[in-house]
Amino acid sequence: MNSIIKNTALLLGLAMATPFALAAGDAAAGKAKAAACAACHGADGNSPAPTFPKLAGQGEKYLTKQLMDIKSGERSVPQMVGQLDNFDEQDLQDIAAYFASQQAQLAGSEAMSVMLNNGEKVDGLELGRKIFRAGNPEANVPACMGCHSPTGKGNAPAGYPRLSGQYAEYVETQLKAFREGTRANDGDTRVMRSVAKPLSDAEIKALANYVAGLTD
Numbered sequence: 001m002n003s004i005i006k007n008t009a010l011l012l013g014l015a016m017a018t019p020f021a022l023a024a025g026d027a028a029a030g031k032a033k034a035a036a037c038a039a040c041h042g043a044d045g046n047s048p049a050p051t052f053p054k055l056a057g058q059g060e061k062y063l064t065k066q067l068m069d070i071k072s073g074e075r076s077v078p079q080m081v082g083q084l085d086n087f088d089e090q091d092l093q094d095i096a097a098y099f100a101s102q103q104a105q106l107a108g109s110e111a112m113s114v115m116l117n118n119g120e121k122v123d124g125l126e127l128g129r130k131i132f133r134a135g136n137p138e139a140n141v142p143a144c145m146g147c148h149s150p151t152g153k154g155n156a157p158a159g160y161p162r163l164s165g166q167y168a169e170y171v172e173t174q175l176k177a178f179r180e181g182t183r184a185n186d187g188d189t190r191v192m193r194s195v196a197k198p199l200s201d202a203e204i205k206a207l208a209n210y211v212a213g214l215t216d
Helices: 003-008 027-041 060-072 089-100 124-134 168-180 189-194 201-212
Strands: 113-115 121-122
Touching: 027 089, 060 089, 113 124, 113 201, 121 124, 124 201, 168 189, 168 201
Parallel strands: none
Antiparallel strands: 113 121
16 A cells, blocks of 8 residues: 555556656647647647547646647557647647647546456446545555545646546546557656556546546
């Protein structure tokens, strides 16, 4: 248990940033540059479809890192291929600053039951709450709130992303990608890959649904 507590601050964060220079974007300049993003992510970063993440209210540092990783190919997002080719680093920082300045809309969670690996059906919201707030000691999974804050708003200066209000479908997809290793831009410490690896499908679904309903 002590090892979990000690490791909490080092672990969870859906795309976790490695040490990264603080972005210096211009939100006003970023508004025009972000126009091309509107089709999938919404004009203000509140995506109309759960397959595309909400960017509104996300930390500027986190967003900048993800944009740079996608452009460089470190993070593979097929829908984004070629989308950032004509943007330089300052452009990406400006776009990140714009979306960071917008107000996130709540996606919302729903009542559900999930089936554990042993065949037992449990309350999905309660399971998600337990994992987010206390982790899973038996699997050495730390509490998500250690990095993402008790309200799920993340830690913008540290580059840990906001989870509150994000679409459950998107969060579930990303956690599974980290677990399978198909998303690997979490640094040399393999932060999210280590955290997601022991999580079952039921735990991931429950956790994703729970954070979708968190508010600041």
